Amino acid sequence: MSEVNFDMLCRIMSSAVGKIRDNHEELTKLDSAIGDGDHGTTMLRSMESVDTTIAEASGDDVKGLLYDIGWNIMCCDGGSTGPLLGSLFMGMSDGVEVETTLDADAVAAMFRAGLEGMSVQSKANVGDKTMMDALIPAVEALEAASKEGKTIAEMFEAAAIAAKQGAESTKDMQAKFGRARNLGERTLGFQDPGATSISYIFAGFAEAINV
Amino acid sequence: MSEVNFDMLCRIMSSAVGKIRDNHEELTKLDSAIGDGDHGTTMLRSMESVDTTIAEASGDDVKGLLYDIGWNIMCCDGGSTGPLLGSLFMGMSDGVEVETTLDADAVAAMFRAGLEGMSVQSKANVGDKTMMDALIPAVEALEAASKEGKTIAEMFEAAAIAAKQGAESTKDMQAKFGRARNLGERTLGFQDPGATSISYIFAGFAEAINV
Amino acid sequence: MAMKKFINDPANLTSELLEGYTMAYSNKVKLVSDKLVCRVNEKSKDKVAIVTLGGAGHEPALEGFVGEGMLDVSAVGDIFAAPGPPKVFEALKMMDRPAGVLFVVLNHAGDVMSANMAMKMAEKEGLNVKMILTHEDIAPGIDTPDEDKRGLVGCVPLYKIAGAAAEAGASLDEVYRVAEKFNNNMATLAVALKTATHPSTGESIFDLADDEMEIGMGQHGEAGTGKSKIMTADETAEIMLTQLVKAVGAKSGDKVFAMINGAGATTLMEQFIVFRHVKKSLAEKGIEVARAHVGEVLTVQEMGGFQMFLAKMDDELIKLWDAPCDTAFLTIR
Amino acid sequence: MAMKKFINDPANLTSELLEGYTMAYSNKVKLVSDKLVCRVNEKSKDKVAIVTLGGAGHEPALEGFVGEGMLDVSAVGDIFAAPGPPKVFEALKMMDRPAGVLFVVLNHAGDVMSANMAMKMAEKEGLNVKMILTHEDIAPGIDTPDEDKRGLVGCVPLYKIAGAAAEAGASLDEVYRVAEKFNNNMATLAVALKTATHPSTGESIFDLADDEMEIGMGQHGEAGTGKSKIMTADETAEIMLTQLVKAVGAKSGDKVFAMINGAGATTLMEQFIVFRHVKKSLAEKGIEVARAHVGEVLTVQEMGGFQMFLAKMDDELIKLWDAPCDTAFLTIR
Numbered sequence A, B: 001m002s003e004v005n006f007d008m009l010c011r012i013m014s015s016a017v018g019k020i021r022d023n024h025e026e027l028t029k030l031d032s033a034i035g036d037g038d039h040g041t042t043m044l045r046s047m048e049s050v051d052t053t054i055a056e057a058s059g060d061d062v063k064g065l066l067y068d069i070g071w072n073i074m075c076c077d078g079g080s081t082g083p084l085l086g087s088l089f090m091g092m093s094d095g096v097e098v099e100t101t102l103d104a105d106a107v108a109a110m111f112r113a114g115l116e117g118m119s120v121q122s123k124a125n126v127g128d129k130t131m132m133d134a135l136i137p138a139v140e141a142l143e144a145a146s147k148e149g150k151t152i153a154e155m156f157e158a159a160a161i162a163a164k165q166g167a168e169s170t171k172d173m174q175a176k177f178g179r180a181r182n183l184g185e186r187t188l189g190f191q192d193p194g195a196t197s198i199s200y201i202f203a204g205f206a207e208a209i210n211v
Numbered sequence C, D: 001m002a003m004k005k006f007i008n009d010p011a012n013l014t015s016e017l018l019e020g021y022t023m024a025y026s027n028k029v030k031l032v033s034d035k036l037v038c039r040v041n042e043k044s045k046d047k048v049a050i051v052t053l054g055g056a057g058h059e060p061a062l063e064g065f066v067g068e069g070m071l072d073v074s075a076v077g078d079i080f081a082a083p084g085p086p087k088v089f090e091a092l093k094m095m096d097r098p099a100g101v102l103f104v105v106l107n108h109a110g111d112v113m114s115a116n117m118a119m120k121m122a123e124k125e126g127l128n129v130k131m132i133l134t135h136e137d138i139a140p141g142i143d144t145p146d147e148d149k150r151g152l153v154g155c156v157p158l159y160k161i162a163g164a165a166a167e168a169g170a171s172l173d174e175v176y177r178v179a180e181k182f183n184n185n186m187a188t189l190a191v192a193l194k195t196a197t198h199p200s201t202g203e204s205i206f207d208l209a210d211d212e213m214e215i216g217m218g219q220h221g222e223a224g225t226g227k228s229k230i231m232t233a234d235e236t237a238e239i240m241l242t243q244l245v246k247a248v249g250a251k252s253g254d255k256v257f258a259m260i261n262g263a264g265a266t267t268l269m270e271q272f273i274v275f276r277h278v279k280k281s282l283a284e285k286g287i288e289v290a291r292a293h294v295g296e297v298l299t300v301q302e303m304g305g306f307q308m309f310l311a312k313m314d315d316e317l318i319k320l321w322d323a324p325c326d327t328a329f330l331t332i333r
């Protein structure tokens, strides 16, 4: 099978939750340096709601599941993270059909739609030291790999690597958005917490995917 | 000359002020241990008003000077210390005539009257871990020395020694009055700040007296 | 090390803070004779005046509660130190009137000495003053004689009760009666978590280890009934509440006034969390929280901790609490 | 190391504090749908409603100012984190009415994102809502574009101004006009002295050396314009005031509203001492402090420091400030 179905989607989402759970303290430390020190707590709270959403989901409505995941994240009262992460998943929901399984191209298209969803809230671009610095290269990697005819597993592996590199690249950037913006040059040398979260999420996807 | 006159009284009072000035930080430390950590500040403020009172005094009215010293100390807003120390000097004022010089007996009687003045406010006795533990033995030493026909200088030397011993003896006492009272047994081992102040005042008297 | 406070010369703390306060709230209070905080809008002379005294450094107490329906004059001393008898007498004399003066004194050695001497002077001059002493701290034990129990935050609601009666035109005896009824039905217990800096000296006023708290600590760092490891808000609240309920003798069906008074650095967030437990725990006992107040009323600089206050209320006391008042730090419409 | 706070499970901070607050002030506020603090005594539907949103942990702000003459609803998020768009939309929808809703948002990334999404939902459902963004922090420089300036304590007097206009029956356009007038005439600058503990994580939210302070620090520990050695109250006040006077363009003959907002551990004593300098220094410039407020309005846990606020006032704004209001943490008679 070379498609992502409802169950697989649930599995990779839960894996992403686990990654955040394992690393939320580091995320908080990163946010303490250039933000207000709550990103780890917020990410944990937001991602744990994903587990609940999955547990309560019935049937195999991929579109509905993604919508609920996004909406419930937004209900977590998570500062910037809620609307950003929420609109990523709600955007992904916009990019898929109700009851469906996704082939490589459809997976890439779903994430592209997610990126577009988040962009509406974010307004940030690569180089601005935000979640976008991990998300944009990850989505581009998915698309490139799918074009090259890679397996879905290979696609996610490439995306995870791209997201990780993107997150690391934020060390050399000055923040242009969020609380860190006021710090200007003083943000140089620190890795962006939000970009790091996105890279953990993709790492979680890559670890669990087996199609 | 074996009498205390107006000028000598001014001199020994100023000497006592100096002693408190030199040691007020230690007094605050003692009060931090078993009180609220302000005794040094309060004593300094109160005793510095003595210097001002002396500077503003004219003529040689011993009674009036002592009254003003006491009243002005009370005007310093010094918690317990104001009424206690103030009534010591106002009591001393009660024990002397208007324009006078004091012989040994009269000096002893003046301090006895001061002790009585303070007693009205204090209600404490020897052993209660208060100013009284230094003041009562000091006054008794003055009286005993005067009875034995000692010089006024010898009287004050004896009083200073008695006050010092009295202050040191408070280490073995449990506080029965003031803020320290609530501490009960926990006051054991600490020297009482107020008793220490009284002993410094008598040390100041003894150093400056030369009759 | 520089003190971590925004101050100028430590010798001028009290005068500068009183100037600043009366400038900010010049529509409500004025500074008379350096240390007497008085109502701008003076109460008519045929009503009983309410006067108090106390050290500074506990803001907003005591002077923050001068105004319509509460205090007429607060005689302020220096940081943590009572004003001297002459200043206190001046306050009493200034408020002298046929209707009389209720003079509220918190039981602390210095305050009581000053008050007693001022009362002697007042007697000599024939002023019509009645003194009432607050002593609601139950830290030394419920059965401790009154003279050994400190006056804590309870004075503030007592000003409100007495002030309301006075504003309504009650006689001095009547004002005294309601104040004393409240006084006899109230209890406070404090807990400390973090020390404060004495602003005159820059020294800490007490020591507590990083994982310790102390129930019963007084409002100047005078030690309490014993240190313990830090407990949760609910555990701490329950221990304190149990003693307070016993002290005021509240039983199922009774109504109480409950107050959490932040010491300085303890956040309102924490005070609300503590209050939540108080309310729930009292509800379980069938005791109704008829009125409540949460916030910084009588602080101890930036000390971490709070005072929990409970008073048994009857309809008369509730009505007096509800009466309007207009001070800088408590306004009831 | 145990956190030096009276809390229970850190996961329940916001829900417990909101429960405690609404229990203590149940005569003024109630909790709806877990995170919406609403007036008990609802405003008539033919008057404009005032709604705001923001993170918790800043008590008494924002929910402490819900009540007659100020806010109708405050949508609360989590500690230092804005509520999500669904909750904010719920608040707007709950207050929907022909007279309309004024929606006050502080300029912080999370708050603005939530607010914008909620506004989109409101538009879709045809609600009559007008949003106003506060952005009065001058730390990044007076000429910085509005979108880069944070919203600090100025939202609170703005609630008062807007709330008074709404209570008086003004139309939504009219309420918006006065709120925007105030918004365009106000400025805030903060200074930090001591860090605070984030109550969810137990971590310090920033670092300052024992002898350092930082002017321009934001209300979540976001760094400011630079650290310096601790200065006296007067020196600090003068530096900050000079910038604020310039920002609001106050000149001799002008009237201002001046506020000192304690961050948490900075005592009222200090705030009064700072205010004293503000008042004197403005007087020297011929600027009249027409109204003032000193105290803890919007805190940052137990952070040491304060926000200095200045607004140029005209008679209309002064009248709106003076109008009665009745909330748990600001009552004007």
Ligand SMILES: Nc1ncnc2c1ncn2[C@@H]1O[C@H](COP(=O)(O)OP(=O)(O)O)[C@@H](O)[C@H]1O
Pocket (backbone or CB within 6 Å): A031, A035, A036, A037, A038, A039, A042, A043, A078, A079, A080, A081, A084, A121, A122, A123, A124, A129, A130, A131, A132, A177, A178, A179, A192, A193, A194, A195, D080, D081, D082, D109, D110
């Ligand atoms: N406009 C934006 N677009 C994308 N990501 C953003 C934007 N603004 C902030 N972020 C991300 O949000 C992260 C901080 O999130 P979090 O700490 O949860 O929120 P808050 O700043 O409200 O406390 C930053 O590290 C950054 O990656």
Ligand SMILES: Nc1ncnc2c1ncn2[C@@H]1O[C@H](COP(=O)(O)OP(=O)(O)O)[C@@H](O)[C@H]1O
Pocket (backbone or CB within 6 Å): B031, B035, B036, B037, B038, B039, B042, B043, B078, B079, B080, B081, B084, B121, B122, B123, B124, B129, B130, B131, B132, B177, B178, B179, B192, B193, B194, B195, C080, C081, C082, C109, C110
């Ligand atoms: N009743 C009393 N009689 C004599 N001395 C007393 C009495 N009560 C307290 N003191 C003295 O006062 C001292 C404390 O003074 P101080 O710190 O200035 O006042 P406060 O306790 O008001 O802060 C104690 O060390 C004690 O010696």
Ligand SMILES: [Mg+2]
Pocket (backbone or CB within 6 Å): A031, A035, A036, A037, A038, A039, A079
């Ligand atoms: Mg953050």
Ligand SMILES: [Mg+2]
Pocket (backbone or CB within 6 Å): B031, B035, B036, B037, B038, B039, B079
């Ligand atoms: Mg003392």
Ligand SMILES: [Mg+2]
Pocket (backbone or CB within 6 Å): B036, B038, B079, C079, C080, C081, C082
């Ligand atoms: Mg004292």
Ligand SMILES: [Mg+2]
Pocket (backbone or CB within 6 Å): A036, A038, A079, D079, D080, D081, D082
């Ligand atoms: Mg945040």
